[in-house]
Amino acid sequence: xxxxxxxxxxxxxxxxxxxxxxxxxxxxxxxxxxxxxxxxxxxxxxxxxxxxxxxxxxxxxxxxxxxxxxxxxxxxxxxxxxxxxxxxxxxxxxxxxxxxxxxxxxxxxxxxxxxxxxxxxxxxxxxxxxxxxxxxxxxxxxxxxxxxxxxxxxxxxxxxxxxxxxxxxxxxxxxxxxxxxxxxxxxxxxxxxxxxxxxxxxxxxxxxxxxxxxxxxxxxxxxxxxxxxxxxxxxxxxxxxxxxxxxxxxxxxxxxxxxxxxxxxxxxxxxxxxxxxxxxxxxxxxxxxxxxxxxxxxxxxxxxxxxxxxxxxxxxxxxxxxxxxxxxxxxxxxxxxxxxxxxxxxxxxxxxxxxxxxxxxxxxxxxxxxxxxxxxxxxxxxxxxxxxxxxx
Numbered sequence: 001x002x003x004x005x006x007x008x009x010x011x012x013x014x015x016x017x018x019x020x021x022x023x024x025x026x027x028x029x030x031x032x033x034x035x036x037x038x039x040x041x042x043x044x045x046x047x048x049x050x051x052x053x054x055x056x057x058x059x060x061x062x063x064x065x066x067x068x069x070x071x072x073x074x075x076x077x078x079x080x081x082x083x084x085x086x087x088x089x090x091x092x093x094x095x096x097x098x099x100x101x102x103x104x105x106x107x108x109x110x111x112x113x114x115x116x117x118x119x120x121x122x123x124x125x126x127x128x129x130x131x132x133x134x135x136x137x138x139x140x141x142x143x144x145x146x147x148x149x150x151x152x153x154x155x156x157x158x159x160x161x162x163x164x165x166x167x168x169x170x171x172x173x174x175x176x177x178x179x180x181x182x183x184x185x186x187x188x189x190x191x192x193x194x195x196x197x198x199x200x201x202x203x204x205x206x207x208x209x210x211x212x213x214x215x216x217x218x219x220x221x222x223x224x225x226x227x228x229x230x231x232x233x234x235x236x237x238x239x240x241x242x243x244x245x246x247x248x249x250x251x252x253x254x255x256x257x258x259x260x261x262x263x264x265x266x267x268x269x270x271x272x273x274x275x276x277x278x279x280x281x282x283x284x285x286x287x288x289x290x291x292x293x294x295x296x297x298x299x300x301x302x303x304x305x306x307x308x309x310x311x312x313x314x315x316x317x318x319x320x321x322x323x324x325x326x327x328x329x330x331x332x333x334x335x336x337x338x339x340x341x342x343x344x345x346x347x348x349x350x351x352x353x354x355x356x357x358x359x360x361x362x363x364x365x366x367x368x369x370x371x372x373x374x375x376x377x378x379x380x381x382x383x384x385x386x387x388x389x390x391x392x
């Protein structure tokens with residue numbers, strides 16, 4: 001069922017316009033600099049229509065003063081709070097009619113996770129359009145100054161650039177421009193130099209600079225060029241504290257060279273290594289198609305390492321980066337050899353823990369797994385088929 005995006009945009013624009021008009025009427029002495037949609041929420045079963053907050057220089061100054069009184073002066077505090085809707089005082093909740101529209105979108109999304117995600121993303125993208133539409137009308141009516149901007153301020157920040165022109169984005173959210181400039185600088189570097197710069201922030205991040213949270217994906221995008229550096233980390237030759245992340249990123253690159261397999265196998269078997277590191281090494285081996293290395297040592301490896309390793313290709317982690325086709329055989333073989341492991345697998349693959357998303361080619365495998373002798377396999381197969389919108 002299609003959603004009426006034009007109606008959603010019109011309703012959202014009217015919501016923001018009404019909020020700005022209300023602040024202009026009730027607080028005529030305040031300087032309105034912008035407005036924002038915020039508090040977006042959707043979890044697959046419900047969508048909430050966002051709030052609108054109107055920002056004024058006066059209310060911003062008040063909240064900055066409050067934070068400063070509580071915690072002392074902080075550089076950049078005003079900039080960080082300027083577009084923080086929950087911190088500002090002129091907030092407006094959606095009316096029941098708005099939530100009814102969100103409920104209609106939810107009802108149209110269907111049962112499959114991928115279908116729901118697509119519909120939810122279409123709905124989210126109505127709000128940057130509404131912000132632009134409302135901005136144009138408010139300026140035309142003279143209610144706000146020409147410098148006024150409105151944005152859809154989602155938690156990930158993905159909707160903010162869609163709400164503004166390039167000039168507005170640079171003026172009000174310079175961090176976006178800095179990030180793009182840094183991405184382009186890295187992309188222009190030779191592979192070896194790019195990997196060398198990305199590696200420390202990816203596996204042992206300091207959370208500094210404009211690309212916070214992106215270093216892992218950028219390193220994975222380097223593909224085979226990143227493998228020697230990540231193998232060095234797994235072997236504890238460099239950045240030893242980053243072995244968990246390095247193992248996971250090798251799984252996401254998913255190129256099973258002898259060096260990669262040897263390094264991960266060594267970490268998995270290293271009794272002096274931390275158990276979490278060993279378990280992630282096992283997970284990476286399984287995702288690289290080498291579950292056999294876990295199964296041949298099933299009697300000597302701790303239960304947690306076996307269960308986490310073999311279950312990982314069935315979890316949502318599998319879908320990060322490149323991955324291999326769905327395969328229940330390693331789990332079924334482990335259970336056939338050691339039936340007492342079933343509670344551990346049931347815990348790893350409990351409903352709600354996050355399952356992999358099926359491709360069309362994997363549907364027959366999931367259907368066949370409905371006849372498995374093992375309940376944990378049947379439960380997983382039934383759930384992923386349902387998420388894919390396929391009758392079990």
